[in-house]
Amino acid sequence: MFYAQCPPRRLRAMLTQIYEISTIEEASAVSAIGVDHVGVLVGDGRFPRELPISAASEIAAAIVPPSKFSALFLTCDLSLIASWARELNPAIVHLGASAELLSPQDVASLKRMLPGKVVMRSIPVFGEESVAIARSYVGIADFLLLDSYRATDKQIGALGVTHDWGISRRIVDLAPVPVVLAGGLGPDNVAEAIRTVRPAGVDSKTRTDQDGSHAKDLDRVRRFHEAARAAAPS
Numbered sequence: 235m236f237y238a239q240c241p242p243r244r245l246r247a248m249l250t251q252i253y254e255i256s257t258i259e260e261a262s263a264v265s266a267i268g269v270d271h272v273g274v275l276v277g278d279g280r281f282p283r284e285l286p287i288s289a290a291s292e293i294a295a296a297i298v299p300p301s302k303f304s305a306l307f308l309t310c311d312l313s314l315i316a317s318w319a320r321e322l323n324p325a326i327v328h329l330g331a332s333a334e335l336l337s338p339q340d341v342a343s344l345k346r347m348l349p350g351k352v353v354m355r356s357i358p359v360f361g362e363e364s365v366a367i368a369r370s371y372v373g374i375a376d377f378l379l380l381d382s383y384r385a386t387d388k389q390i391g392a393l394g395v396t397h398d399w400g401i402s403r404r405i406v407d408l409a410p411v412p413v414v415l416a417g418g419l420g421p422d423n424v425a426e427a428i429r430t431v432r433p434a435g436v437d438s439k440t441r442t443d444q445d446g447s448h449a450k451d452l453d454r455v456r457r458f459h460e461a462a463r464a465a466a467p468s
């Protein structure tokens with residue numbers, strides 16, 4: 235259930251990650267499909283759809299290994315993140331606050347507060363500056379998640395749109411840690427994204443949701459996972 239140590243830069247198979255899991259039934263179904271990272275949005279409700287610790291904990295208990303629990307925190311309050319992460323003990327602490335609100339130094343402090351914990355940092359991909367932002371996390375984050383971003387948002391991602399994959403490819407080429415590509419990915423474009431960017435993993439939220447809802451469409455999740463695995467470079 236946990237990463238025993240920091241993950242290697244290149245993983246054996248294309249890693250898949252699905253957000254946002256919000257029920258016990260979704261957690262067990264998505265892990266039965268074989269998704270590697272089962273993502274739950276956790277918080278105190280300041281951001282829409284954040285789940286409290288009690289609900290997140292019940293959902294986490296329904297995740298079947300080897301699938302791993304990834305807890306996404308959108309807040310930039312380090313003490314809150316540390317205390318929630320200690321309570322939930324997810325395999326992955328995923329940090330989604332915007333680059334302005336949460337710096338590499340903050341993430342390094344958090345790592346000291348949570349010794350041994352695997353941390354994934356979302357990187358906003360919106361232009362040249364994104365390469366420098368990604369570089370600033372070298373030696374700090376255990377995973378990078380490259381995601382689409384809307385200027386002025388306090389959080390990164392969940393926009394359902396792709397970004398410039400050329401920039402993402404450059405970040406993959408420089409990063410010494412596994413990079414997960416996110417942003418507008420679904421069953422129909424994930425293979426092309428993998429061929430173009432060559433990430434260690436791929437993430438999906440909106441395009442594996444049911445139409446007009448944040449509940450998961452399990453057929454879309456299965457097709458996303460299978461298309462990603464099939465597109466993994468050998």
Ligand SMILES: O=C(O)c1ccccc1NCC(=O)[C@H](O)[C@H](O)COP(=O)(O)O
Nearest residue numbers: 253254391392393394417418438439440
């Ligand atoms: O999962 C969420 O609800 C969420 C909310 C706000 C910011 C990020 C969120 N998820 C983080 C992820 O890694 C998403 O899966 C990622 O942003 C991809 O989103 P999409 O473009 O909708 O596939």
